[in-house]
Amino acid sequence: MIDKETLKQQAAEAALKFIERDMIVGVGTGSTVNYFIEALAKKHYDIKAAVASSLATKKKLIAAGIEVIEVNSIDRIPVYIDGADEATQHLSLIKGGGGALTGEKIIAHMADQFICIVDESKLVDVLGQFPLPIEVIPLARSLVAREVMKYGGNPMYREGFVSDYGNQIIDVYNLEILDPQELEAKINQIPGVVTNGLFAKRGADHLLVAKQTGIEHLKK
Numbered sequence: 664m665i666d667k668e669t670l671k672q673q674a675a676e677a678a679l680k681f682i683e684r685d686m687i688v689g690v691g692t693g694s695t696v697n698y699f700i701e702a703l704a705k706k707h708y709d710i711k712a713a714v715a716s717s718l719a720t721k722k723k724l725i726a727a728g729i730e731v732i733e734v735n736s737i738d739r740i741p742v743y744i745d746g747a748d749e750a751t752q753h754l755s756l757i758k759g760g761g762g763a764l765t766g767e768k769i770i771a772h773m774a775d776q777f778i779c780i781v782d783e784s785k786l787v788d789v790l791g792q793f794p795l796p797i798e799v800i801p802l803a804r805s806l807v808a809r810e811v812m813k814y815g816g817n818p819m820y821r822e823g824f825v826s827d828y829g830n831q832i833i834d835v836y837n838l839e840i841l842d843p844q845e846l847e848a849k850i851n852q853i854p855g856v857v858t859n860g861l862f863a864k865r866g867a868d869h870l871l872v873a874k875q876t877g878i879e880h881l882k883k
Contacts, residue, residue, distance in 0.1 A: 665875055670782035671746075674873035675699035677880075678744045678780050681869070684709045687737060689770040690724060691745025692717040692763035695780050699744050700727055714740055716770050717763035718827050734769060743774035747867075748793040748860070750785050754867040754883060755843040759796030759860030762826055768858050771865050779867035783874040790843055794819070794834035796860040801831050803855020810853045811835050814846065830857055 665673075675698035682688060682703070690696060690703075690713050700720070703710070704727035712730040714737070715721035724731050745767055747756040756779060758764055771777050795816070799807045808818040816835035824832055840846055843863030850859045870881040 667782055667784065670873035671695040672698040673878065674780040674782060674871050676702050677871045677873070677878045678778050679703070679706070681742050681744070681776065681778050682706070682710060683741075685711045686741050687711050687714060687732070689714045689740040689743030689745075689774050690716065690720055691743065691767055691770070692720045692761050693746040695746035695782070696720065696744065697723065699780065700724060700729070704728060714770060716745065716766040717761075719761075719763070734773070738773075740770060740774045742776045742778060743770050744778050744780060745771070747779050747781050747785055747862070749787050749790050750779060750781050750867070750870055750872075751787060751790060752881060754779070754870050754881060755790060756862040756866055757790050757793050757795055757860050758862055759798070759832070760793065762796070762821070762824055762832055764796055764860045765798050765826065765828060765830075765858050768862065768865070771862060776868045777865070778869045778871065780871045781873070783872055786872055790840040790861070791838035794836045795838055795840070796821075797833045797835060797850060798826055798830050798857040798859070799833060800855050800857065803853075804831055804833065807853050807855055808833055811850065814838065814849070828857070
């Protein structure tokens with residue numbers, strides 16, 4: 664029986680096949696991505712630079728000896744590697760458990776290819792067992808919470824957490840997300856929402872799932 668941490672490492676290392684010499688690589692945030700950073704550091708001489716989705720990732724990349732450039736200095740990112748809290752066979756995702764969803768969504772939007780790396784526990788038939796994060800400006804927290812209750816969710820304020828951009832996060836429990844693209848759009852229209860953790864309109868292009876039997880590669 665392969666343990667979860669080993670599966671995460673296997674998924675991360677499987678993403679290396681998408682990395683080419685002199686490439687700018689977008690790097691996400693989270694425990695599985697940390698394994699990717701370790702693997703990338705061993706061949707960092709091949710890439711031009713990395714773009715970080717969060718301050719935490721930026722620090723890890725720099726500590727690994729990988730050059731980091733700012734998002735605003737470029738107009739596209741050839742490949743973006745990130746994990747997910749939940750993923751479906753259709754490559755829709757919930758992300759943001761670590762609170763970096765806004766940076767992750769920006770980089771995913773800029774990426775030519777979005778490679779999502781997960782262990783088998785993250786693969787689900789229907790999104791929503793994992794609470795959906797919503798980043799909000801502080802003024803709008805209660806308003807947004809009331810609005811998302813209309814969709815059947817139970818919103819909880821993530822106490823003590825402040826995003827890289829000075830915002831707060833609401834985690835919405837008990838959602839059954841049958842149409843991820845529709846719900847993503849509806850939540851983003853609520854005043855005060857910065858973004859939410861549904862990656863459906865811009866989901867993954869490739870999903871690498873580390874299983875007991877090996878890497879399963881799902882793609883659009």
